[in-house]
Amino acid sequence: MNSNPSPVWHPFTQHGLGDPVQPIARGEGARLYDADGRYWIDAISSWWVTTHGHGHPRIMAAIRAQSEKLDQLIFAGWTHEPAETLAAELVRITPDPLTRVFFSDSGSTSVEVALKMALGYWFNIGEPRSRILVLDHSYHGDTIGTMSVGERGVYNRAWQPLLFDVDTIPFPYAGQEQTALDALEAACATPETGNAPAAFIVEPLILGAGGMLIYPAWVLAEMRAICARHGVLFIADEVMTGWGRTGTRFACDQAGVIPDIVCLSKGLTGGAIPLAVTLCIEPIFAAHFSADRGKAFYHSSSYTANPIACAAANANLAIWRDEPVQQRIDALADAQGAHLAILAHDPRVQNPRRLGTIAALDIAVPDDGYLSNLAPRLTAFARDRGVLLRPLGNSVYVMPPYCTMPDDLAQVWDTIGAALDLGAGG
Numbered sequence: 001m002n003s004n005p006s007p008v009w010h011p012f013t014q015h016g017l018g019d020p021v022q023p024i025a026r027g028e029g030a031r032l033y034d035a036d037g038r039y040w041i042d043a044i045s046s047w048w049v050t051t052h053g054h055g056h057p058r059i060m061a062a063i064r065a066q067s068e069k070l071d072q073l074i075f076a077g078w079t080h081e082p083a084e085t086l087a088a089e090l091v092r093i094t095p096d097p098l099t100r101v102f103f104s105d106s107g108s109t110s111v112e113v114a115l116k117m118a119l120g121y122w123f124n125i126g127e128p129r130s131r132i133l134v135l136d137h138s139y140h141g142d143t144i145g146t147m148s149v150g151e152r153g154v155y156n157r158a159w160q161p162l163l164f165d166v167d168t169i170p171f172p173y174a175g176q177e178q179t180a181l182d183a184l185e186a187a188c189a190t191p192e193t194g195n196a197p198a199a200f201i202v203e204p205l206i207l208g209a210g211g212m213l214i215y216p217a218w219v220l221a222e223m224r225a226i227c228a229r230h231g232v233l234f235i236a237d238e239v240m241t242g243w244g245r246t247g248t249r250f251a252c253d254q255a256g257v258i259p260d261i262v263c264l265s266k267g268l269t270g271g272a273i274p275l276a277v278t279l280c281i282e283p284i285f286a287a288h289f290s291a292d293r294g295k296a297f298y299h300s301s302s303y304t305a306n307p308i309a310c311a312a313a314n315a316n317l318a319i320w321r322d323e324p325v326q327q328r329i330d331a332l333a334d335a336q337g338a339h340l341a342i343l344a345h346d347p348r349v350q351n352p353r354r355l356g357t358i359a360a361l362d363i364a365v366p367d368d369g370y371l372s373n374l375a376p377r378l379t380a381f382a383r384d385r386g387v388l389l390r391p392l393g394n395s396v397y398v399m400p401p402y403c404t405m406p407d408d409l410a411q412v413w414d415t416i417g418a419a420l421d422l423g424a425g426g
Helices: 057-067 081-093 107-124 144-148 157-162 177-189 217-230 251-255 282-288 307-322 325-343 374-384 406-425
Strands: 026-028 031-033 039-042 098-104 131-135 167-169 197-202 233-237 261-264 276-281 349-355 358-363 395-398
Touching: 039 406, 057 307, 081 098, 081 276, 081 307, 098 107, 098 282, 107 144, 107 197, 107 233, 107 261, 107 276, 107 282, 131 177, 144 157, 167 177, 177 197, 177 217, 197 217, 217 233, 217 251, 276 282, 325 349, 325 358, 325 406, 358 406, 374 406, 395 406
Parallel strands: 131 167, 131 197, 197 233, 233 261
Antiparallel strands: 026 031, 031 039, 098 276, 261 276, 349 358, 358 395
């Protein structure tokens, strides 16, 4: 019997367990408040999107101003200033070979666009390729295409009949980097039944939903080099890693890597409103540029390049230009490292790790998969102590907004420390 009084069906939520769904009335900085004024520290940036803090004045002002001028416009055959300004600025701040910007509305759709761009490129130049190479434990979204290029398991087992086949490259764990690189080399160099790979898609430097798994920049650089040697398009999914999370504006910057296609979302608007882009190199655009209408890139959504969302993104880019964002990132990264170091030698802690502003650790429990019983218990434990956490199985991570104050960050880590004994319950 359904005892849920609300008609809302929440994502990644098993309503049958009866867990509470906490209402939030407003957000400010790194805090979320209910109607009574109680607050929770947003230690995961509300699913990794909020960079400068909730309700940032410049972004809110841009949204208000744009809403009074133009709220929505079909983007097929029409355009508007916020989108043109944003595209030009994105091309300016990304490496020169990335010359074209395609708008969509979420991380999943930006990856779908990337996959369709890659396959469309090979089709239009007369060399159809359909093989996609992926990294083990990856997560790229919840649409059919993005589930196909992600880890198979609890996320998508109900929809297996809809998913297309991919070739999986082992994750480059410490000490196993060369094994992963050799596998990628072999997959690129040895076409199956004459079908060379179309593209390799990867989350650069850190796999998010896969458990905050980190690998070194030199591996990312070598993976890019292997794809370049064999003419395989390289897709960087920077949906989570972009906009400073890994310590630099984009994770690929740390490896000196220039992708053929890059996907951006989440922090693109500072996390205030949905928007995504897929940038690509000129040859991919050129393969679709023709007097033949049949070669057009047939993809869109009703809200492609929504003017209000583009205005929010332009305000975010202005914050990056005008304010000491990198200094805030560096300070948060250092603080995260200091807190992590305190717990790193606790026997209940495994694999403490950090990349930029992202810090994570595993709590030793018998069932350490995504459906570990620890995750909901830790979520509830933190919620009762004024902290918003969402563990990935037994992996606990902290990815807060860059404006998080020291006392709030200390409260987050004190809560994690106090929660370590929960692992004893399995």
